[in-house]
Amino acid sequence: MAQYYVNNNVQSNGDHEVHKVGCSFMPTANRTYLGDFHNCRSAVIEAKKHHYQVNGCFYCARDCHTQ
Template sequence: MAYYYVNKNAQANGDHEVHTPGCSWMPQPENRIYLSDFLSCGPAVTAARQHYSQVNGCFYCSNTCHTQ
């Protein structure tokens, strides 16, 4: 299990990325929303879509949920 967060600030392409603690690209506390504790990034991305319509997994810490 891991804690997952979504970045409040969109990337240049409009994606709000999902991250786990320890990621080099983890947003600052004031720029992220805690999603929950999940077994994998899939449910975390689904949870992030309750906040934003355009969501993607981080290439570095949630790569299995990252789409190009």
Template sequence: MAYYYVNKNAQSNGDHEVHKSGCSWLPKEENRIYLGSFDNCKDAVKEAKKYYDDVNGCYYCSNNCHTS
């Protein structure tokens, strides 16, 4: 299991990216929401959708959940 976070700041396309703990692109603490501990990014993205409509997995740490 890994700890997942969602970026409070949207990307230029409006998506809020989901990141795994340890990711090089993990936002600063004040710019992220802790989502919980999950076995996979799909469950983390599902949790992030409780906060934001437009959610995407990070290309680098949650690539299985990343859409272009």
């Protein structure tokens, strides 16, 4: 299992990115802890409870990255 966070800062396309702990692109502030999950899909589902438009990070949650 891995720990996941969602970036509370919106990206230019309107997405809030989900990151796995250890990702160099995860913000150090203005983020929300989502919990421990077996995969990024579960973390994205949890993140959608906080933000309408969510996407996985291209680098650490590529299976959930849609663009």
